[in-house]
Amino acid sequence: MPYDKTFYNELLKLMLKNGKIIFLHADQAGNIDHELKTHFPTHYINFGIGENNMIAAACALAKDGLVPLVCTQGAFLAYRSFEFIRVDCCIQNMNIKIIAMGAGVKNNTLGPTHHATEDIAAMRVLPNLTILSPASPLEIAPALDAALAHNGPVYLRLGKAFETEIYTEPPKFKIGVANLLSEGSDLTIIATGNIIASAIYASDKLSESGISCDVINMSTIKPLDVDAVLRSAIKTRNVVTIEEHQIIGGLGGAVAEVLAQRGIGAKLERIGFNDEFATTYGWHKDILENYDLLPKQIYKRIVSFLRSYILRREFERTH
């Protein structure tokens, strides 16, 4: 089931259970709008296309004991409303859940204005904010439960539709704890969001050549599971990060900070958008292809990363 549909189904269940939840959106609810509005006339409000006002109002609702979930495209929340998230939500540490749709270039044909390719970087710098990024539809419900159980602001990064399911049942979700999907000894692949399907694809292909990988689902971006990164990096000494986001400031940036600060001499390759906007149009996979981010392309990039490293090590050994 698509991310957005999965999310709204979960939302309906949660709102039936918890009368404190109030859902605000900036004209983005789509075809479930009518159903939710009918069920919850006072707790389901379309605030109109005004994200800043919606964020600040949600924070006041939170201060008076309600649990607001605010929802629209991540691109509008993280950039346009950055200062409202910073001041009203984070400085005051308000208990609101920011539901950011359209992770990465999921809003493909709407163009770069709608792409959430810098949102992790923008949000990651904010004190008090927790950032969750479920890998596939089955991880949404446990992530949402964890977000609601956490008393403080949460940015929940969701995709849109046509996501690859990587789980067979809802995984356990604990904020700040990464999920190790497979274990190996040669390479660490850390990914966040649905592009993790490419990490699994690459890991499977590499295993055919006798290279085994740790594949880590980093579904909490902040607080980052530093121990999981270090444990694996110390073991493999080769780390690849994969994200549908800029490599600057995102997951790759976060992992680089950990490796550098802890003095882990691991080689790092960050795969994502390399300081560029996705300005070309097309369907999701067309855009990924243009930026070398399809599963096969990612696999090739990992192979060349490993080759260059092995060659360099060979060079250093012989000279």
Add this chain to the structure above:
Amino acid sequence: MTINQLETKATKLRKLIVKIACSSDCGHITSSLSCLDILNALYLGKILRYESNNQNWLERDRFVASKGHASLALYCVLREVGFINREFLLTYGKPGSHLGGSLSLEVPGVDWHTGSLGHGLSAGVGFALAAKIQKSDRLVFVLTGDGELDEGSNWEAALSASQLALNNLVWIVDKNNIQCSGSVSDIVSLEPLGAKLSAFGFDVKTISGHNYNEIMKTLSIDRDKLPAKPLAVIANTIKGNGIPLVENKLDWHNRKPNEEELKLIIRDFGITREEYDAL
């Protein structure tokens, strides 16, 4: 408290605002003085429903001072009604204190952290909506500046207040006609402001923000007989009210008096330097 008593308090607080701003080199004197009478009426005049010994009382009225740089005026008033004590107030602007140039939620009696302009009315919308959902008769008062209305978020909030029929919301505009770099009319004119607020769905009243009779009459709202629309009150004020040297002066938005100017101000207050120092 009678009108005379409110005026006497305001005279006292005006002096204290100058003294604290000068001794801490922090705070906006003239912005504080334009809204002091309104704050005084809200708290000492008991327009707001609150209990200063029970600051988290759910049924208190909410007050959001969106023009957070008038923090010094609000803190002085909060001290008068017992939310904070004198010792704490005198830490204003001092290293390590939560009292400073913007309003902080860390301070008892403060409902919203402001300083960045254009946030308060949206917070007021949220508070008013919460009261409606929780079926409470509490009221929500928001004070904005006039220069602050350049921020588009105010108008998003105004649309929401009307759309959501938040008749428990009162928006007070401290219309002192001066912003950081000059006069409001020269920078981005708001006129006709009353017509704009009315077009956005508010009942609009215009008063003198220094006339306690008008302030008390207009803001004392019968919570059992609310009209259909939210209320906007345009309070015509004087930036730097009560200090002739700085009143309506364009360059006094964020400055402190030098020694010579302070002597003149103290003289105009009609007190001696010793009395000023003992404030």
